[in-house]
Amino acid sequence: MIEQLKFILIESLQSFKRFRLYSFISSLTIMICLIIISFIIYLSDVTNNLSKNFKKNESVLKIFLKNNIDDDKSLEVCQNIKEDYEFELMTFENRNELFSKIDKNLKTWLKDDLEFIPCLCSFNIDITTVDEIDNLSNQIYQNYKDVIDKIVYPRSYLVKFEQILSLVYSVIFLIGVIIFVVSIYNISNIIKLSIESRKNVIEILKLHGANKIFIKAPYIFEGVIHGLIGFILSSLFILFSFNIFSSFIYDHFLAQSLITSISFQTYILINLIFGVILGFIGSNLGTSNYLE
Amino acid sequence: MINFYNVTLKHKNSRGIHNVSFDIEKGQFVYLMGPTGAGKSTIINSIIKSVVPDSGQILVNNYDVSKLSENDLTIFRRDIGMVFQDFKLINDRSIFENVALPLQILGIPKKTIIIKVEEILNKVGLKHKINSMPNELSGGEQQKICVARALIKNPKIVVADEPTGNLDPSSSDDIIDLLEKESKNGTTIIMATHNYPLIENRIKHFIELNNGKVVS
Numbered sequence: 001m002i003e004q005l006k007f008i009l010i011e012s013l014q015s016f017k018r019f020r021l022y023s024f025i026s027s028l029t030i031m032i033c034l035i036i037i038s039f040i041i042y043l044s045d046v047t048n049n050l051s052k053n054f055k056k057n058e059s060v061l062k063i064f065l066k067n068n069i070d071d072d073k074s075l076e077v078c079q080n081i082k083e084d085y086e087f088e089l090m091t092f093e094n095r096n097e098l099f100s101k102i103d104k105n106l107k108t109w110l111k112d113d114l115e116f117i118p119c120l121c122s123f124n125i126d127i128t129t130v131d132e133i134d135n136l137s138n139q140i141y142q143n144y145k146d147v148i149d150k151i152v153y154p155r156s157y158l159v160k161f162e163q164i165l166s167l168v169y170s171v172i173f174l175i176g177v178i179i180f181v182v183s184i185y186n187i188s189n190i191i192k193l194s195i196e197s198r199k200n201v202i203e204i205l206k207l208h209g210a211n212k213i214f215i216k217a218p219y220i221f222e223g224v225i226h227g228l229i230g231f232i233l234s235s236l237f238i239l240f241s242f243n244i245f246s247s248f249i250y251d252h253f254l255a256q257s258l259i260t261s262i263s264f265q266t267y268i269l270i271n272l273i274f275g276v277i278l279g280f281i282g283s284n285l286g287t288s289n290y291l292e
Numbered sequence: 293m294i295n296f297y298n299v300t301l302k303h304k305n306s307r308g309i310h311n312v313s314f315d316i317e318k319g320q321f322v323y324l325m326g327p328t329g330a331g332k333s334t335i336i337n338s339i340i341k342s343v344v345p346d347s348g349q350i351l352v353n354n355y356d357v358s359k360l361s362e363n364d365l366t367i368f369r370r371d372i373g374m375v376f377q378d379f380k381l382i383n384d385r386s387i388f389e390n391v392a393l394p395l396q397i398l399g400i401p402k403k404t405i406i407i408k409v410e411e412i413l414n415k416v417g418l419k420h421k422i423n424s425m426p427n428e429l430s431g432g433e434q435q436k437i438c439v440a441r442a443l444i445k446n447p448k449i450v451v452a453d454e455p456t457g458n459l460d461p462s463s464s465d466d467i468i469d470l471l472e473k474e475s476k477n478g479t480t481i482i483m484a485t486h487n488y489p490l491i492e493n494r495i496k497h498f499i500e501l502n503n504g505k506v507v508s
């Protein structure tokens with residue numbers, strides 16, 4: 001058994017010497033697939049970061065207090081809400097401040113009746129879904145219904161944003177799946193071509209009583225090794241891209257939102273896992289189709 | 293050792309074998325003779341289950357060949373040595389690697405393989421070519437390597453399909469000498485040939501075929 005395993009390993013390693021072109025093409029294909037997969041992961045991460053930042057800026061809960069509560073009491077209520085719900089950022093606007101924002105014509109009409117205007121506290125919230133914002137606003141209203149007139153936030157705007165975001169994610173996921181499947185198909189085809197050029201070896205092995213596992217195993221190991229080589233090449237490319245991108249980001253402030261929150265090590269680990277999986281499934285499929 | 297009972301196998305080109313029956317005893321050296329298309333290769337291929345007969349029964353080494361499962365077939369073939377007209381050597385591997393292949397399939401330790409390969413190459417007179425590549429050898433030498441590969445695992449049966457087909461008379465004689473020597477050690481050998489003059493002085497047992505039928 002150990003001798004057979006040794007033979008299988010040596011066979012798969014020696015195939016690099018014997019079939020340099022196929023090994024090179026196969027490793028290169030895996031490398032390209034891994035780079036594309038990494039780019040998709042990067043894209044999804046950047047989209048996620050952009051959407052978080054966007055929501056953070058846009059998800060503002062505006063609480064209009066009842067207009068019979070004076071400015072000081074209103075500020076106190078707002079601070080209580082901030083503490084109760086651990087909001088990080090709060091903006092309080094008293095009647096005068098709100099009045100200053102009102103349209104010129106309307107101002108003339110309202111100036112004698114400032115008491116009509118309520119105080120407003122605005123909280124920037126760090127919540128991802130519209131449902132959660134709904135729940136939060138209901139909770140606040142229930143707890144402070146004596147002092148709150150109404151709570152507003154850009155619900156329809158956020159719902160649309162969520163819909164667009166989910167579409168973007170679906171497209172990215174679909175592209176990822178397509179690339180993964182196409183990669184496996186490509187790799188299995190390359191392995192098939194490689195087997196085609198070695199079919200006399202397979203025939204001789206069969207005639208001498210080699211079983212299916214013994215015939216298949218070197219090809220599968222070979223596929224995994226191609227995966228590992230593809231992983232090393234793609235990692236070098238990613239490392240290079242990281243360096244280039246970092247220097248570019250320091251020079252261009254606007255590009256900072258394109259920084260990935262996933263570490264280089266994580267990209268390497270993902271590449272390693274996908275490289276091995278692509279090599280394994282691709283070669284397994286290639287040999288299964290051919291040897292059956 | 294090898295028994296054919298009313299075996300019929302038709303190829304698409306209407307060639308094949310029809311109702312063939314014969315028995316080969318253990319340790320016999322049997323020549324399968326006949327012109328091209330007589331059915332010699334079909335019989336050889338039926339023995340190693342490269343083709344499956346339409347009807348009849350083939351017993352080889354107590355195995356009913358037609359009923360062998362995929363797993364049993366691999367075990368069955370490990371007891372059979374094969375020699376082919378086109379040598380079937382792997383051109384990108386050295387002579388050592390080619391000859392060692394059947395033992396590597398069996399999982400024999402490397403040290404034993406080295407000893408056995410040297411021994412068998414010595415037997416066929418080509419030990420000095422151990423590190424050569426097949427295309428560096430003459431046709432006769434390549435066939436000797438093929439015989440060495442067939443014999444290295446001490447098979448119970450050796451099937452040889454026109455092993456002298458591509459060789460000059462002197463090399464052909466060498467190959468048959470090697471196979472006869474092996475037969476004297478108790479190995480059953482069945483060799484297909486259409487070259488009657490080559491074997492007429494050696495012949496002991498033979499099966500003559502014509503148009504897929506046993507003539508004598």
